[in-house]
Each structure stands twice: as C-alpha cells, then as structure tokens.
Amino acid sequence: MSVADACQLCSEAGGDILWQDAFCRLVLVPDADYPGSCRVIWKRHVAEMTDLDAGERGHLMSVVFAAEAAVRRAARPDKVNLASLGNRVPHLHWHIVPRWRDDRHFPDSIWGQAARAASTRSGPDGEALRSAFVEALADVQGSN
C-alpha cells in the first residue's frame, strides 16, 4: 500500500467540491461553528509547500486568496484565518476559516481549547460561496 493509497485526501474529496481545476480543488467544510469554512486541497499527494515548483505555489496561493475573498464576501466574518498544518493529514491543503469575536474559540485558533459555548450562526450556502469564489479568482488572476 502506497502513502497515497492510505491518504484520506487522495481517496476522498474532503468536503463538497465547489470548484476545481487540474491542480487543486476548493471544498466546503460542513462546520456549524464556522459556517463558510472551506479548504483548498492540492490534488497531487505532496506534504509541503516546498514540494511544489514556483509556478505551482503561485497558482495554489492565488486560489487560496480567492477563497479568502469569497469567504469575506459571503460569510461577512470579523476575521479570516488561513492555515496550512497537515500534522494529522500530511497532504498539502489550506484551511480558510471565517472567525467571529463571539465564536467558540476566538481569539485562539479553532483547534485550541473552546473559550465559550457555540453561538448559533447561519452561513452562506455553497452556491453563494462558489459564485463569490469564481468572481474573486478572476480578480486575483487578472491582477497578475
């Protein structure tokens, strides 16, 4: 069994696919505490940003920045967190997480100890996020 065979992000989408191209995919992550959370997942099994060549890195980050812009527009958070960890799933992916001052973990990371009870918050549907992303991606790529 190869590493890729055992890898969750090689065998599963990792969320509802909102957009994809030949290199990466944007998926919506169902999370009641952080509605609008999404991930950009590199399709090829690599662990680190420096496993990509310069062109690939630029492409991945333009997709991440477009996802951040889409989350800002569609979810209207107080802050957006971008994170690439991969300690549990060492397959290159970025988290785009909308944050609110009264969310469960603010001001700590969402992976830390909860600071308060969850607040009820509704988020954007996948279609709203997808269309905001497509517009933002055109802006990001157009400014290169």
Ligand SMILES: [Zn+2]
């Ligand atoms: Zn993988």
